[in-house]
Amino acid sequence: xxxxxxxxxxxxxxxxxxxxxxxxxxxxxxxxxxxxxxxxxxxxxxxxxxxxxxxxxxxxxxxxxxxxxxxxxxxxxxxxxxxxxxxxxxxxxxxxxxxxxxxxxxxxxxxxxxxxxxxxxxxxxxxxxxxxxxxxxxxxxxxxxxxxxxxxxxxxxxxxxxxxxxxxxxxxxxxxxxxxxxxxxxxxxxxxxxxxxxxxxxxxxxxxxxxxxxxxxxxxxxxxxxxxxxxxxxxxxxxxxxxxxxxxxxxxxxxxxxxxxxxxxxxxxxxxxxxxxxxxxxxxxxxxxxxxxxxxxxxxxxxxxxxxxx
Numbered sequence: 001x002x003x004x005x006x007x008x009x010x011x012x013x014x015x016x017x018x019x020x021x022x023x024x025x026x027x028x029x030x031x032x033x034x035x036x037x038x039x040x041x042x043x044x045x046x047x048x049x050x051x052x053x054x055x056x057x058x059x060x061x062x063x064x065x066x067x068x069x070x071x072x073x074x075x076x077x078x079x080x081x082x083x084x085x086x087x088x089x090x091x092x093x094x095x096x097x098x099x100x101x102x103x104x105x106x107x108x109x110x111x112x113x114x115x116x117x118x119x120x121x122x123x124x125x126x127x128x129x130x131x132x133x134x135x136x137x138x139x140x141x142x143x144x145x146x147x148x149x150x151x152x153x154x155x156x157x158x159x160x161x162x163x164x165x166x167x168x169x170x171x172x173x174x175x176x177x178x179x180x181x182x183x184x185x186x187x188x189x190x191x192x193x194x195x196x197x198x199x200x201x202x203x204x205x206x207x208x209x210x211x212x213x214x215x216x217x218x219x220x221x222x223x224x225x226x227x228x229x230x231x232x233x234x235x236x237x238x239x240x241x242x243x244x245x246x247x248x249x250x251x252x253x254x255x256x257x258x259x260x261x262x263x264x265x266x267x268x269x270x271x272x273x274x275x276x277x278x279x280x281x282x283x284x285x286x287x288x289x290x291x292x293x294x295x296x297x298x299x300x301x302x303x304x305x306x307x308x309x310x
Contacts, residue, residue, distance in 0.1 A: 001026070001027065001028045001041070002026075002027055002028065002041065002042075002043040002044070002295065003027065003028045003029070003030055003037065003041040003042045003043060003044075004020060004024070004027045004028070004029045004030070004042075004043070004044045004045075004046060004287070004291060005030050005031075005032055005034070005037070005042045005044070005045045005046070005058070006020075006029065006030070006031050006032060006046050006047075007032035007045055007046070007047045007050045007051075007054060007055070008032070008047060008048040008049055008050065008067075009049045009050060009051045010048065010049045010254060010255075011048050011049070011067075013031060013046070013048075013067075014031060015280055016046070016067075016280050016283060016284060017029050017030075017031055019280055019281060019284040020284050020287065020288065023284055023285070023288055024284075024288040024291070027044075027288075027291065028041070032050075032054065039057050039058050039059065039060075040058075040059055040060050041060070042058040042060060042061055043060055043061065043062045043063070043291070043294075043295065044061070044062060044063050044064075044065065044287070044290075044291045044294070045058065045061060045063075045064045045065070046064075046065045046066075046067065046283075046287050047064060047065070047066060047067070047073070047074050048066065048067040048068070048073065049073040050073070050074060050077065052076070052077045052078065052079065053077065053078075053079045054077075055074075055077060055079070055080060055081055056077075056079035056080070056081055058081070061081050061083050062083055062084075062294045062295065063083055063084050063085075063086060063290060063291065063294045063300055064080075064081070064083060064084070064085045064086070065085075065086045065087070065088065065286075065287050065290060066085070066086065066087045066088060067088060067278065067283055068087065068088055068093075068277065068278050068283075069087050069088065069089060069093060069144075069145070069278075070087070070197070070198070070225065071085055071087050071304050071309070071310070072197070072198035072199075072225060072227070072309060075304075075306055075309055080306075084294070084299070084300050084303045085303065085304050085306055086286075086290055086300050086301065086302050086303050086304070087302050087304055088278045088282065088283050088286050088287075088302070089144075089278075089286070089302050090278035090279060090282040090283075092276075092278075092279065092282075093144075093145065093276045093277075093278060094144055094145055094148035094149075094276075095148070096275070096276030096277070097145045097148060097149055097195070097223060097275055097276040098148050098149050098151075098152035098153075099152075099276075100223065100249070100274075100275040100276060101149045101152070101153070101193055101195075101221060101223060101275070102149075102152055102153065102156065104193075104221045104247040104269075105135075105137055105153060105156075105158065105191055105193070105221065106156075107247060107269070108190070108191050108219040108244070108245065108247075109130075109132060109135045109158070109190075109191070110127075110129065111127035111128065111129070113219075113244070113245050113267070114127040115127055116266075117266065120266070131157070132156050132157040132158045133157045133158070133159055134159070135158055135159065135190050135191065136158075136159045136160075136161070136188055136189050136190045136191075137153050137158045137159065137160050137161075137189065137190065137191045137192075137193065138160075138161050138162070138163060138185055138186060138189035138191070138192045138193065139153075139160060139161075139162045139163070139193045139195060140162075140163050140164075140192065140193065140194045140195060140196050140205075140224070141162075141163075141164060141194065141195035141196035141197065141224060142162045142163075142164040142168045142171055142175065143164075143195070143197065143310070145195050145276075146162065146164075146195040147162075147171065149193060149195060150162055150171070150173060151172075154173065160173055161173055161174040161175065161176065161185060161189070162174075162175045162176070163175070163176045163177070163181070163182060163185040163186075164176075164177055165177070165178065165179075165196075165199075165201065165202070166178070182210070182213065183213050186210070186213040186214050186215075187213065187214075187215060188215060189214065189215065189218060190215070190217075190218055190219070191218065191219045191220075191221065192214060192218060192219070192220055192221070193221045193222075193223070194206055194220070194221070194222045194223065194224040194228055194229075195223055195224050196224045196225075196228060197224070197225075197309055197310035198224070198225035198227055198228065198309065199308065199309035199310070200309070202224075202225075202228060203227050203228065204227070204228070204229075204230050205228050206220065206222060206228045206229040206230065206233075206234070207229075207230035207233040208230065208233040208236070208237075211233060211234070211237040211242060211243060212242075214242070214243065216241070216242055217242075217243075217244050218243060218244060219243065219244045219245050219246065219247075220234070220243060220245075220246040220247070220248075221246070221247045221248075222246070222247075222248050222249065222250060223249045223250060223275040223276075224250065225250055226250040226251035226252040226253070226254065227252050228250075229248070229250075229251070229252065231251075231252070231260075231261075231262065234246060234268075235261060235262075235265070238265070238267050238268075244267070245267040245268065245269075246267065246268050246269070247268075247269040247271070248262065248268060248269065248270055248271070249271045249272075249273055249274060249275040250273055250275075251273075254273060255272070256270060256272075286301070286302070289301070290302075
């Protein structure tokens with residue numbers, strides 16, 4: 001019997017194992033590490049931050065699937081086997097992300113960050129308010145999630161523009177493309193939202209040089225990948241008063257270490273990678289459908305370009 005191996009260095013995947021066992025009895029579903037497992041039996045690996053080198057130990061591997069839309073933790077493995085890498089596409093991911101970014105945008109637009117600071121001081125003072133159309137929001141990354149977020153914010157009357165590494169067609173808003181146009185995109189944005197994929201070109205993009213391009217007093221929302229952010233550069237920009245604050249849902253190392261300075265910084269809101277997530281039932285259904293395709297000799301759905309990283 002072919003084995004589907006669930007492999008993560010950070011998450012307990014036992015609930016997903018139960019669902020897969022129920023809907024796909026033709027597969028043996030195991031959790032890594034499994035000392036009694038014959039490596040040659042593993043045909044499919046379902047991963048989230050798999051330990052580097054683990055996947056190369058399965059000679060019969062036919063497919064690797066991420067648990068979500070992101071695949072960077074898999075592609076980072078220097079010993080990654082040459083098999084299709086797939087991601088999970090949950091139609092509820094986009095609305096969930098739009099809700100989270102909408103909340104974070106309103107947090108800065110309605111100046112709740114100032115209200116929280118005044119609360120700590122026990123000071124009764126009403127922060128200045130303005131219309132949504134007067135707040136300029138920039139969305140970095142115009143994939144499915146980025147466009148959903150941009151359209152949601154435009155529905156709230158925010159002034160929204162977008163930036164992507166390559167030109168996007170059909171976006172009903174002002175867009176910028178490529179690093180040459182990044183300064184023009186950032187220069188007047190009050191709030192910048194990062195929803196980029198993680199690639200060699202975007203790793204560390206939220207750092208000193210990008211922050212210097214942002215207008216003084218701008219705020220940052222990062223729901224892309226933790227590795228986009230250079231944490232010391234963010235703290236330096238906050239200390240210098242150049243940036244106003246940040247809402248961060250993803251971090252270079254997760255869980256965020258208890259001694260991280262981000263926890264205690266009143267200018268930063270930390271959330272535990274909760275902006276949006278695929279439901280376990282959706283993950284299981286897509287993994288099984290792709291596994292069945294692969295073993296029938298067909299191409300799996302939602303494969304990624306391992307060179308581009310998405």
